[in-house]
Amino acid sequence: MTVPTDLDRRFRSAAAAAGLLDVAYDVVDSPLGPLFVAATPRGVCRISFDPEPEEEAEELARRFGLRVLRTALEGPRRELDEYFEGRRQAFDLDVDLTSAAPFNRRVLEELARVPYGETTTYGRLAERAERPRAARAVGMVMNRNPVPIVLPCHRVVGSTGKLVGYGGGLDRKERLLRLEGALL
Amino acid sequence: MMDDVAIPPFERFYETWSGEILAFLRRRLGRAEAEDAFQETFLKALRAYDRLEHGRDLRAWAYTIAERVAIDVHRRRSVPATPEEPSGREDSRPAYAEIEHLAGQLPATERAAVVLRYGYDRSYAQIGTALGSSADAARQAASSGVRRLRRKELQ
Numbered sequence: 001m002t003v004p005t006d007l008d009r010r011f012r013s014a015a016a017a018a019g020l021l022d023v024a025y026d027v028v029d030s031p032l033g034p035l036f037v038a039a040t041p042r043g044v045c046r047i048s049f050d051p052e053p054e055e056e057a058e059e060l061a062r063r064f065g066l067r068v069l070r071t072a073l074e075g076p077r078r079e080l081d082e083y084f085e086g087r088r089q090a091f092d093l094d095v096d097l098t099s100a101a102p103f104n105r106r107v108l109e110e111l112a113r114v115p116y117g118e119t120t121t122y123g124r125l126a127e128r129a130e131r132p133r134a135a136r137a138v139g140m141v142m143n144r145n146p147v148p149i150v151l152p153c154h155r156v157v158g159s160t161g162k163l164v165g166y167g168g169g170l171d172r173k174e175r176l177l178r179l180e181g182a183l184l
Numbered sequence: 185m186m187d188d189v190a191i192p193p194f195e196r197f198y199e200t201w202s203g204e205i206l207a208f209l210r211r212r213l214g215r216a217e218a219e220d221a222f223q224e225t226f227l228k229a230l231r232a233y234d235r236l237e238h239g240r241d242l243r244a245w246a247y248t249i250a251e252r253v254a255i256d257v258h259r260r261r262s263v264p265a266t267p268e269e270p271s272g273r274e275d276s277r278p279a280y281a282e283i284e285h286l287a288g289q290l291p292a293t294e295r296a297a298v299v300l301r302y303g304y305d306r307s308y309a310q311i312g313t314a315l316g317s318s319a320d321a322a323r324q325a326a327s328s329g330v331r332r333l334r335r336k337e338l339q
Contacts, residue, residue, distance in 0.1 A: 003206050007219055
């Protein structure tokens, strides 16, 4: 038998409210398609496009602990909605980068400072992370950004201004930059 | 290796067994009380989840927790509303009540079999179904569980 929706929802929110989860996740709708969003008690740890929740849950369990449960993530959902409606330019969400390697974390922290509606290049981001020759490595970090959109890797473009690449596909990168008015 | 069955993310454990456990609790307690018992069962499972050592017998483990929750509910029900009034019937499970405090030390399958057999008078066929094994295997698990408990009691 299936558990009635209401009872199921009550259990899931009770589990989250009791602070028993290593990771809470949800799938939220967006103009770019459904987004998988996951958070630890420290902050958002994962956003992915074209979600495959079961595989994501396995991966999160390996990295953060087995107590992974789908439950409503109100804060992230609201901020993402506001962002996509053009009513929010900066996210107030905490981000959990504890599972990122030190260099990646450094680069992602610099990335978080790239303002809404602007772009930078892989090379400039490498300079800001004090690894000026590491543009390619920065590209890899962008490609594996665990929290796209909130950490705006879509704002990082090639040295000629070409969009170059995006973990979620170039089409999505273009749409995000248009939304922010960085592309016409 | 048999001993290394990976423990799945809690979500998968919950999705796999929650429907069956709810049906089980409804049979035990009726619809209304089953809902709270369901929530309590899975919250208990969640609290204990990071202490699991392997992913074997998770179904039996879930049933064991659900049984204990159901036993608690029954116990609360059987507390007489007014102490002066003699209770209409004796607890039909005195023998089990005496060994129950030890049952937690049994391996999961034996524990579930003992709880279901002596705590709930389930038939071995029903216990076999609950544990995903045969009636014979359920009988063996219950009897080796009881033998183990008797040894513990004598200690």
